Amino acid sequence: MRAITAAIVLGLLGATPAAAQQPLPQIAPERTWPELKEAVQERVNRQGYPLTGFDAGEVRQILDRITSRDPEEWARSWSAAGETHFAAAEAAKAGDPAKARKEYLEAWKYFGFGAWPAQTSPGKKASHLRGLEAFRGYIKLADPPIEIIRVPFEGKEIVAYLQLPKDAIKPAPLVISVGGLDSYKEYVVDQYGPIYMKAGIAYLAIDMPGTSEAPLLIDVGAERMFSRLLDHLRTRADIDANRVVIQGVSFGGHWSARVAYTEASRLKGAVVWAGPTDGYFQRDWQAKALGTREYLFDLFAARAAVYGVKTLGEYLDYVPRMSLRTAGLLDKPTPAMLLVNGAKDSQVPIDDLYILMKSGSPKEAWVNPEGGHVGRNREWSDNRIFAEVIVSWISRTLR
Structure with missing residues (x-):
């Protein structure tokens, strides 16, 4: 009381x-970096927040490229995955809108987590802006329209x-x-x-x-x-x-x-x-x-x-x-x-x-x-x- x-x-x-x-x-x-790496993988394995919808295998590859808690290194590795999905979306948008829509959304997820939980470094800020760009690509193809x-x-x-x-x-x-x-x-x-x-x-x-x-x-x-x-x-x-x-x-x-x-x-x-x-x-x-x-x-x-x-x-x-x-x-x-x-x-x-x-x-x-x-x-x-x-x-x- x-x-x-x-x-x-x-x-x-x-x-x-x-x-x-x-x-x-x-x-x-x-958390130390080894502890954080383990915790992120555990979250995605059980599809827990904030990693709902991420692919566990792809996340494992991203984490393996990171060696410390440096925010630039974090943003760089997650953004690399985002760029892969963004390129796939751009390639598909003319002939396969459904695939492009999916890939733009995936790109946003990986860019977004590269900026998570706050944009406290240049790399994280850039990853966030790139994520917004990917999401706007998704919006153009959304059904129902957004x-x-x-x-x-x-x-x-x-x-x-x-x-x-x-x-x-x-x-x-x-x-x-x-x-x-x-x-x-x-x-x-x-x-x-x-x-x-x-x-x-x-x-x-x-x-x-x-x-x-x-x-x-x-x-x-x-x-x-x-x-x-x-x-x-x-x-x-x-x-x-x-x-x-x-x-x-x-x-x-x-x-x-x-x-x-x-x-x-x-x-x-x-x-x-x-x-x-x-x-x-x-x-x-x-x-x-x-x-x-x-x-x-x-x-x-x-x-x-x-x-x-x-x-x-x-x-x-x-x-x-x-x-x-x-x-x-x-x-x-x-x-x-x-x-x-x-x-x-x-x-x-x-x-x-x-x-x-x-x-x-x-x-x-x-x-x-x-x-x-x-x-x-x-x-x-x-x-x-x-x-x-x-x-x-x-x-x-x-x-």
Whole structure:
């Protein structure tokens, strides 16, 4: 009980000069290269996140070319596989569009993992851009068609992918599907798009703030990006702007929760899938969670990048401001809301789900008692949770 009380107090106070003067916590060491190589191969062998859909034999060859944790060496080896698939796609696109579509998607996967989990070196940045190029090649051949949406925003633009089912009745209800810390909008299309299409649900895939092509970093007020997107949807004749649900995974779930509060009148519902809300943003949790082995590698680098900070001290001083409790949102009304996670999540505290559940408007929840981050374990894969729990709830909510 004292730990919960402390988390609430920290959330109310936010970052203070005194907190900034605390000694930096000791973070558990990252995997060594041999450990990381083994962990990556184990993930792909069982088709676990973030290697769902990768070929285990091809991954083994990629890993055999790498001798250290140097990010340039990492990017170079994964990008080489991406280039092989990209060349195959280019060769096939005139005579065999189906093969080209498959090869462009494979190219994106390998380029994308060459840039994972954050673009912290020149090689990783180049791999990421090459992955976007491959994915745009895939989009041109996608069936049903995928439209690239570009919405002007504060001198920049919001980039998103819109896909409607083949026989969608227009104007169609829609899900705004927000990517996570390291699973960008392209991942949403690849992994969740087919499930949305099978359920007959139109979706708009978007990067969360601070990632990939998002026009701004994470900060209080960054949810205005989603407000602008909702404005845009009201201008489209093919979208029913009165029937919109927002769904976010992992850190993307923070944004689905935040937007559910700030745009409650314009949403039919929100899915918070393992989203941080309060305890996640506190110093003690970050010190503990940054060392989790549930995340493959470079978790601090990925988390720091979305805020634009470099050092652990800067990071720990910055993040408390993002708590929904600190923002005074928790007791405000929301549309219908589904909360999903695993009780054994080591990246986002399960108490962040319970805090939402016990505050404000009534909500529904699904918790896997044996699940880790997003609720996954060997029985419940990401895609099973998404299809059987999340999409079924969205379908009911959008009726």
